[in-house]
Amino acid sequence: MNDSTTIPDSKLCKHCNQIKPLDAFGPKKRGLYGRDAKCRECCNAHQRAYNAENRDKRKAAYANRTEEQREARRTWDRQRYQKHAEKERQESRDWRKANPEKLRAAKRRWNEANPERIRANRRAWAKANPDKVRASKRVNYINHTEKAKARARAWAKANPRNRKAHEYARRARKLASSGKITPQQLKASLAYFNHRCAACGRPAGLWHTLAGDHWIALVNGGLNTANNIVPLCHSLKDGTDGCNNTKRSRDPLEWLHTRFGPKKATAILARIQDYFEWVRAQSE
Secondary structure, three states, X not given: OOOOOOOOOEEEOOOOOOEEEHHHEEEOOXXXXXXXXXXXXHHHHHHHHHXXXXXXXXXXXXHOOOHHHHHHHHHHHHHHHHHOHHHHHHHHHHHHHHOHHHHHHHHHHHHHHOHHHHHXXXXXXXXXXXXXXXXXXXXXXXXXXXXXXXXXXXXXHXXXXXXXXXXXXXXXXXXOOOOOOOHHHHHHHHHHOOOEOOOOOOEOOOOEEEXXXXXXXXXXXXXXXXXXXXXXXEEOOOOXXXXXXXXXXXXXXXXXXXXXXXXXXXXXXXXXXXXXXHHHHHHO
16 A cells, blocks of 8 residues: 655656656645646746746836835845855856856946946955055066056156155155145145246256255155145256255255355245245145
8 A cells, every 4th residue: 555645756847748856846835746847947948938028028027116126026035045045156156167258248248337336346445455455466566577667657657746746655654754745736836936946946947857855854854745845956967956956855944055145045945935834825
């Protein structure tokens, strides 16, 4: 006599008419043996065909959902994922491994559609992981030294004021000085002195350029701030007759008296002090 409560290991699919293991059928309370009449493969094929035939209808229905319906669907998805987390992850890994081209195409489409989100995510990650960013940059520099140097030279040539600001910040860090100056502040200092040397009034030319000079040198306790930097001429020929070349880290007042004499030094110092006062007024 057969036991009527015994559940077999397989059953017949009503759609493809194939006998398959019981696990190949989705659960259904009222179905035979608690399983669906159609196997999972047939159900999935039917759903894909329906989606393809009713794409516009499904898109319209998705767009017209209320916020409550959207939140209910998100909640259902989260609960379903939590219930079958390992299975979902394994299926995702298997699909990614079997469909590398589709995966790359999907990533490209998403990246093209979300550039701002990508940049925001990268900035947030870099801000939260400064040590990893520095380590990554060091490894990249070691592996691509020549390429990195060429890129740095091109950037410095295209952004001279930014390069100067970075150089001043690096010198300040080495000397444990505080403060930060921006490219805009360097530009403003040049404009204030009409693109001339703040001391002698010489413009940039064939043998001279204008260099930002820390009026009180960093080694003497000066700050890397806008109210401590003035443009001074810098000799490109022999490095002897430029104001920036001769001042170096000397005391400003002593250097002015030595180079220009007491009377002229007083006028130059007053002009530079007026500039520093103007900078302070701009920052208030």
